[in-house]
Amino acid sequence: MNALKYTFLSCVQTVLVFSFRPAYGQDIAIKNDKVSRTLRYLDSVWLTVSVSRADGSDRLEMQSEEFHILGMDDHTLTAKDFRVEGTPVAEHRGDTNMLTIRYGRRHDRHYTNDDPATVEVCYTALKGDEVIRKKVILQFDALAVVDRLEVERFVARAKESGGGRGEPVFINDKWFTGLEYPAGYSRHTDGNTPKAYSRHYEMVGNYSFIDLEERDIEPQGVAGMVRLMHFPGYAKEGAQDKYYIESKISVMGIGKPSDNAESGFMDYLATIWKAPRSFLHYNNWFEPRAKDLKGDALIDIFRAFRSAVAPYGIKMDAMVADNGWQDHESIWQPTPKYFPNGIADMKLLSEKLKQEGTGFGLWLSIGGTNAGVPWGEKHGYLPAKPNSYFARYFRYYSLSHPKYKEEMLRQVPSLAKEAGLVYFKHDFNQLSDLNDNAGHPPTDRHGHETNLDAMLEILMATRKVNPAIYQNITNWVWFSPWWLMYADALWMLAGDDGLNGNWPEISSRAMATTDRDTYIWRMWGDTADRPLVPISRLMTHGIIRTSTGRMESKDDTVQDWLEYVLMHYARGTLLKEWYISPEVMSPEHWKALCTVHNWAAANEKYLDHTVFVGGRPDEGNPYGYIGWNGNKAILVVRNPGVATSTLRIPFDQSVKYHVQKTKRYHAKVIFPYRDEYPKTFISGQPMVIEIPGYATMAFEISEGKAGKPAAGNLPEIKDIVKTDSSITMSLPADAGARCDLQVIAYDALPGLAVNGQPLIPSRTSRSAINAFAGYAISGMPSKTARSWKMAVYDLSAMAGKNITISFDPAIPADTEIHLLMERKVIQKYSLTVPLNTLWAITPDRRRQTIQLR
Structure with a gap:
């Protein structure tokens, strides 16, 4: 579903519901047909006291402060520091119920210039949604600055988990709450859990780091406190010479009665994200010949692909030009080296590819890495001032500085439209800026939020001119599930490629597989603390086979290649990247690649839901990926060790299995041979699979009792x-x-x-x-x-x-x-x-x- 669906309606007061003076202890509710949020009039303000299903079940009681404002000078404000103006206003528009409560300043306290003159708290509930949303709007009479804004701040005597950077909090394994924003921060249990960057999968690989300077910490945290916050910085000028800060939108929701909080959250996420879709493309990064974009070089490579894959019925979605197409003395204009007539020549290349049967895509760093920052600095574009972590890497621009932001809001959508692009790979997303003249206070936390806001604005502007554009966000992204409102795929934060030589393996292809899967194990291998972003939405740098012999040795066999390809697709990978030189592919290599590709397409409804199972691959542990859809699953397992090993696979909600327990299941081996697997599995009990040394195996799992293998058991070798x-x-x-x-x-x-x-x-x-x-x-x-x-x-x-x-x-x-x-x-x-x-x-x-x- 389109991420724009939930744009907040204006909080204009139209239909008056309460025309009487509120009485102490009086309740009001914002609700729909699924969920309800109850507020009570206490101490002259309206505070949330509970959420529940519409029928009152699964009620979660809380003591809420409704919002919390932290100034740069450490002074704080909550709803109780204001007075209610008028009465709550309820309105109904189409399928949406809204409730707005307006607060003004009290007469018995002193305020600073950075304190809001009024605060509006707006709640919305859309029919059929199992969530209620909330937004806080601060209005100022003059330019003001806010360090931290907590959109939700409450205490619930409940079991709380999750949280972190761009992550929801789970409550009683039923409810979830968070900010619909990749750079929101959530804390729970004592108001300060988890600590910044303490989740198991954070600060791993090519990670992003923003210095919060401990301004996320609540010194007066109490047991059960939940906080959802962000760092807005400067108010923006609006109508009637007023200044405003609009909070990020919070969401409070619950899943189906039989589901846990994570399952409920994933159902909710599926209503707002860019819908999962497969995208097959060639990228020219590893192939020297393909980087020459003048003439028909890229078109000739596509023709070679088309000839090879046509017998298998495969259509490639795009040919992608990676870093190297751009003019370093411009803001993302095509280089005259390949495009003498600029965008006209790029458009011509795109049109030729379209006529041949595919699309055209580009690599582009929204922040300006590898875009000629020294030139830009001379022409009035402000380089970012990075924190110490990002200062080790490339120079880039301040994305929030008006001149660069305005140019990017024009140029990126223009490229998408004028060149007819179908894909963007947005690389190098530092989003760190300590400048004091770029629209935010000179802190990392405020620079990050303001730069991210600009980036999201550019992504949405691009989608406006081409709703079908595939947007891939790569280096220094982080695994907030709310990125998927804006991105189709996220980089896995590994090296570009690699051969993992920690554990004895004879095949270079096997080592390449171990490399990718060890990164995934490190971040997704702990079922109690893993990202909510599905593995299927990762960019992994795809299938590599080049004229330079990258990622292989001369002794690697076709079976080595086939197993390498299978493990890539077994992850459920929707972003299918081929870094392949057609001239080095034999008919057997094409057969291996294309049959796996078609198999994955036919089983996408299972592979979309893949979960990592097993141990650390580069320490010799067996592992695999399982994807359930209803009462059927695809399982692909691998043993990176030479000795036969046993893999235990959970058979419960931790692998997204949601059917009843104690049912019998059986498996069919579909690779590297086809036969029955001789064990019956019982849902609710771990599945145990025996994997021979260095073997990769694939299975189809469905209800029923195990059949008898056609081949029988292998005879033992005796008398050794x-x-x-x-x-x-x-x-x-x-x-x-x-x-x-x-x-x-x-x-x-x-x-x-x-x-x-x-x-x-x-x-x-x-x-x-x-x-x-x-x-x-x-x-x-x-x-x-x-x-x-x-x-x-x-x-x-x-x-x-x-x-x-x-x-x-x-x-x-x-x-x-x-x-x-x-x-x-x-x-x-x-x-x-x-x-x-x-x-x-x-x-x-x-x-x-x-x-x-």
Whole structure:
């Protein structure tokens, strides 16, 4: 649903409801058909005393101060520091009920110039919503400044959780409350919980930091206090020479009777966010040839894509030009290097792409990073004055300074309209400014809010000229769910790419998967403290395969590639980025990519809801993603270790399963083969999945009892004889497709021989401990990772033979030797499958791993 739906109606007094003098203890309510908020006349002001469902159930009682104003000089004001003017005014417009209460100054107290002359508190309830909204409007007679404005401030004797930067507070695991604003701050329990940046997922990776200077702290906090606040700074001039501060909108809501607070909040969020949608595009960042935007280079690359994906029925939404298209001696004009005639040439490129069957998109930093700040400074555009954290990075502009803001409000929508853009990647969102001449007090908290307000205004102005534009917000974003009112996708805050070498893996593609998934584990792996932004709404830097060999080694196989692609899509990723050079793709690589893409599209209703399950990938723990929709789910799991491992998966609301407990479920394996999984699961009890070494598996889960696998169980390998210097065994004859001897050493790799013949490794790899990108390393290093080396020896030619593996008896005791086999089974399978079905790459084989030493 459009985020503009809930724009507050004017609080003009039109239909009088209370025409009598209010009496002490009298109640009034703002309500709709779902929820009700009750206010009581106490001490000459109207204060909220409870919220409940419309029928009175799930009542939450509270003692409210209704609002709280903190001045720059530390003096404070609440509703009790004012007097009610007139009577509460109720009005009904269409499906919306409104209640407005107006306060004026009291005659028995002194006020400063920064204190409001009047305060209006406006409540709204829209029919069918399970929320009530509130806004506070401060009116001043002259220019004034407010440090902090609390839109809600109440005490509830209840269990409270959540909160933080741009986060809701959950109360009694039923109610939720927060500001509909990414940079609102919420506290609970004692009025000061959580402390700034103390959530498990904050200050991790490429995180954002704004110095609040402890102005979020309430020194007189009490048990059960909830506070929703922001930092407005200067009042804005309005009508009749008055000045105004309008608060951010607060929301108080509850979900369905059977749902917990998080589920209720997510249902509410789905009514205001930019609706989830898949977007497939090519980005030219990693491909040198594609960065040349003159002529038909980008069009030729698209034609190569179109030719390859057309047999699979795939349509690409856009070709995207990343950083490099802009003229550094302008405010986001096309560079003459590629566009001699400026926007006319860019429009021509966009039109050519549209004629070919796709759209055009651009990278653009709204704050002006990489936009020629030295030039801009000479031409009157004010550079931002960053805090110490952001000062380490690139220069950028003050987005709230009138000259740059006005130019961006014109230029970004103009680019979208004139060039016919379908996508923006908005990078480098510092939003930190300590300037004293940029429309805000010279503090980080006020500069942040004012710059963010300008950014949101630009995003909405762009949507006004192109409602369908896909908007991706990247570096230094934070995971407030209210970002999704303005953005389609948010960056995962990792390095651009990376190979995680903390844990022994032989495939570079596997290491690339471990890198992405370790970041996601770090932020989404704790079910008790994870972002509310769905994993499916993350930008992850997509699928990479370039002419420069980025993110791969020459020994990586098609199956390695397929599993890498599958794990990318298994996250539920809606923003599908292909950093791919078509010329390096074989037919098998295209088949792997396109079948997974089509499978994900066919299962989007499940993958939209993916939840991370399992442990830290780069410490060898099995993990995966599960997405439920009703009584069906998609589960994709991965074992980054060489030994068979067991993954326990919750079967409750923590994984967004909302159907009844004690029901029987079964699973079908759909990758890397197709067969029944031999276990029945009971809802309410953890699912237990066994995953062979280095395996990636996908399942469809639905109601019913487990069937019998067509292939049956693999026979055990017996009569393995081990000594200090040898291992003797018979290799199964059915392991001829793949039979790898895998050696992991935490010192030097040992020399090995089989039947007296020295072995030469077919593949090798080695550790790179905590090699996260420097700008995204915060919170990521493993405390247990240690150096390792790995070698793989291909024994498939010896399948069915007796072998003796010999080695020096003096090798370290922790050197590991494993056997990984793909064993042939008797199972019928079809060579012809639908194009939206995963490629069962080992249809008649089953993996078996055995630790020999």
